Amino acid sequence: MVVNRFVGLLAILTLVVTVAAVVALVTRRVPVWARDVALPVGTLIALGATLGSLYYSEVAGYPPCTLCWYQRIAIYPQVVVLGVAAWRRDREVWRTSIPLALIGIAFSVWHIVIEQVPSLAGPCDPSNPCTILWVEEFGFLTIPTMALVTGAALIASTLLARTDPDRSPR
Amino acid sequence: MSAKSSTSTPNRLVLALVGLALVAFVGVVAFLSAGEGADLPSLDEVAGAVTIDGEPIPVPYPEDTATPDPAVGLPAPVITALDYADQPVTIGGEGRAQVLVFLAHWCPVCAQELPTLRSIVDAAGVPDEVDLVLVTTGLDPGRPNWPPQQWLEDAGLGSVTTVRDGAGDPMMRAFGLRAYPAWAVVGADGTLLARRQGLLPAVGVAQLLDAAAAS
Numbered sequence: 001m002v003v004n005r006f007v008g009l010l011a012i013l014t015l016v017v018t019v020a021a022v023v024a025l026v027t028r029r030v031p032v033w034a035r036d037v038a039l040p041v042g043t044l045i046a047l048g049a050t051l052g053s054l055y056y057s058e059v060a061g062y063p064p065c066t067l068c069w070y071q072r073i074a075i076y077p078q079v080v081v082l083g084v085a086a087w088r089r090d091r092e093v094w095r096t097s098i099p100l101a102l103i104g105i106a107f108s109v110w111h112i113v114i115e116q117v118p119s120l121a122g123p124c125d126p127s128n129p130c131t132i133l134w135v136e137e138f139g140f141l142t143i144p145t146m147a148l149v150t151g152a153a154l155i156a157s158t159l160l161a162r163t164d165p166d167r168s169p170r
Numbered sequence: 171m172s173a174k175s176s177t178s179t180p181n182r183l184v185l186a187l188v189g190l191a192l193v194a195f196v197g198v199v200a201f202l203s204a205g206e207g208a209d210l211p212s213l214d215e216v217a218g219a220v221t222i223d224g225e226p227i228p229v230p231y232p233e234d235t236a237t238p239d240p241a242v243g244l245p246a247p248v249i250t251a252l253d254y255a256d257q258p259v260t261i262g263g264e265g266r267a268q269v270l271v272f273l274a275h276w277c278p279v280c281a282q283e284l285p286t287l288r289s290i291v292d293a294a295g296v297p298d299e300v301d302l303v304l305v306t307t308g309l310d311p312g313r314p315n316w317p318p319q320q321w322l323e324d325a326g327l328g329s330v331t332t333v334r335d336g337a338g339d340p341m342m343r344a345f346g347l348r349a350y351p352a353w354a355v356v357g358a359d360g361t362l363l364a365r366r367q368g369l370l371p372a373v374g375v376a377q378l379l380d381a382a383a384a385s
Contacts, residue, residue, distance in 0.1 A: 002202040003199055003202045006198060006199070006202055037183070039181075040181065040183050040187050040188075043187070043188060044187055044188065044191050047188060047191055047192070048191065048195065051192070051195050051196075055199055059199070061312050083188065086181050086183075087181050087185070088181075089181055115278070118277075118278035118279045118281075118282055118369075119279050119282055119368065119369040121279075122279075122349070122368060123277075123279055123349035123350055123351065123352070123367045123368035123369070124274060124276075124277035124278070124279050124280065124308075124349055124350040124351075125349060126274075126308055126339070126348065126349065126350070129277070129278075131277075131278040131279065132276055132277075132278065132313065132314065133278060133314060134314065
C-alpha cells in the first residue's frame, strides 16, 4: 500500500534524525540550531505519529489492539506537552516527556517481541490479537516498531533541547 | 550539562511547522489513498455453506490445558462444507479418521504452524488411513493474507484438502473451539478423540495423526 510506504519513509526519516541526535548528545557536540529546533521537531514527530496512528485506525480500518492503545496513551499527549513546551521554549519538558516516552517504549518492545514470536502470546484471540502484522515496511517497520522509533525520537529531542548552550559549538 | 529553562518569547516557528505538517500529511495521504483497493473476493464469495447435523460439542475447549478435555469420547458433529473447488466435504461421522486444522489467514500463530504442516505433508507423514483437512476460518477480508486459499497455496499447502468455514466460524464453534490455530481429531467411529488450541510442534501434530490412525 502506497500510504504505508509513505508512513514507513517518515519513520525512517525519524530514525535517521534520532540517530543523529544521539550521536550529537553522546559526543557532546550539539549545535545551537539543533537545540533550538529540537522541541518543534519533537512536536512534529509526535504529531506525525498521532496522525499516522489515526490514519491506520480510522481510515485504513486497522483496529488498535490493547498494546496499541497503551502506546497511543504514551504518544498522543506528547503533541500537547511538547507543543506547549516548544511554544514557551520550556527546556525542562524532558521531565514530563521522557517518562511518558519510556512507558510507551516498554509496551512497544513487548509488542515487537510478540510480533516476532506470536506463539508467546498464546493462540490468536478471534477479536483483535496484538500479534497481527497490519503493516510491515522495509522488512522491519511494523506499527510498534514505528511507535518505538517515535518514543526514542521524543527522548532524543527533549534531551537535545536541554543541552547547555555554553558548551555547544556554534 | 546543566539545563536551563527559558519561557520568554513564544516560538512562532512551532505554529508554522505544525500547521504546515498537518496540511502536508493530510494532503499526501489523501493523494496516495486515491484509487487504492485491490479487486479481492468478498466474504460471501469465500465463506462456505456449512451444514451441521447432530449436536455441536457442548463443552468449550478447557482454558486450563492441564485439565483433561471432557469432550473426548463424545460424538463429533457431522458437518458438510465446501472445499475451494465447491465440492462438498463431509467432516465427522463413521468412516475415515480425520485430523482437522482450523486456520485463520490473519493469525500469525497459524502462519507459524504452516511450515510444520508442510514438512509433514512433504514427508508423507500423514498415515494412509487418516485424512488431514485444513479449515479456513476466522474469515475477514479486512485482515492480512486475504483470500486464504492464496495464503495456503503460497505456503505450499495447496494440495491438502481445504474446506471453507462459514462467516462467524460455525464449524469451529461446533467443535467448541475459540482460538486459532485449533485442532480436532475425529476417529473412524465418529467420536471426538482430541482437541487442541494454539501452536503445536511437529511432535504434537504427529501425536494427533497417530491417535487418529489408531482409531
